[in-house]
Amino acid sequence: MIPAKFDYVKPASLADAVAALQQAGDDAKIIAGGQSLLPVLRLRMAAPSVVVDLGGIAELKGIREDGDKVVIGAMTPYYDILRDDLVKQHLTLLAQAVATVADNQVRHRGTLGGALAHADPAGDLGAPALVLDAEMVITGPGGTRTVAAADFFQGLFSTALGEADILTEIRFPKFTGWRTHYEKFNRTAQAWSMVAVGVALKIDGGTISEARVGLTNMGDRPLRATAVEQALVGQQATADVAKAAAAHAAEGTAAPSDADAAADYREHLARVLTGRAVLAAAG
């Protein structure tokens, strides 16, 4: 399987990349790590006339601390995220989710920014970004702006990014000391999530003082399970509490039915996985 023909541009700066996208119009695609895009191109599910490679822009890669934020460059590969001390200390949920993505070879190439911009509802990075209040920094023809994760995901493979916009970095507040877990269900190694649940709990003296729960593949975009969160706050992190809270996991969702699973089975999975994730996070 060979992709359709395209022109290839590898700009050396962000400004050049935006200009290249503007020039190419609506028929351009950005390539980051390419681990989602190349399979799509090979299957000819997409046939852009121009592919703009961000691999030549060094400033898009790397992880740094900025006051009370951890900032991850959009082109930072999963492999680097998994080994980063700031992530290990402040963003454990992100690391747990990244560890479930595909396989080692793909994690060497695939990038956080690429995954978020691709916005596949079965992708594992959207729900953690939502749970962790990520801010997406976007540069386009009109300059630079910041969009909250809650406003970034707009539907199936659809985000707040415009045609000539580039996601440059993802800013996370520090979730230091929070207890987290990402529980993913799929049937084969390396597969996409049939459903997955990301949980972050703040536990003070055995009581859950704050709870954040995100769902993967329970709608056309990542979702927060707010009813579960409300049911957890103020409670002890026991098996009974987890089970009672998890019963709300499918509320307000719009799970798809497809070859992998029917919607009602996904709803069942969301409840079961939420219960497991809460208990695993509480430890």
Next chain:
Amino acid sequence: MTQIRVTVDGVEYADDVEPRMLLVYYLRERLGKTGTVVGCDTSNCGACTVHLNGQSVKSCSVLAVQADGAEVTTIEGIARDGQLHPVQQAFHDNHALQCGYCTPGMIMQAIDLLGDNPDPDEQEIREGLEGNLCRCTGYHNIVRAVQDAARRMKPGASADTPAPAAVAGGGQ
């Protein structure tokens, strides 16, 4: 056409390629390095695994133009002075292949795995090879071969490798 410069198995090449050319086809069809095979063409099987700047990648999921300026190592570039790489030798000695189609990718991923974790336990090996599918062996002898290779590659271990077993399939 876009010009690329790559170093493959220690040899520098400069070539004009179509941007849509996948790295695996560049290696096979342009350079004749058919040791790297195409298994699934869907990013699942890992048979096409090579090292790009020292990290394992699926070469069906990298454009040749993305490898511009990079160093690529294939299964054809890991033996030294006529001696198989310790992982190759361990696959041979442990009967870690049947049809052999997945073997180039398995060995390249095993080398990457041992670079990150020189002393993996069985579970770590199985997870490290998650992106490589074998439809013959059931993986057991592959895992044994990687454990064996880890022992051989430990600092201080003898570089000599034992002669292959006389009877194929003789387990340990």
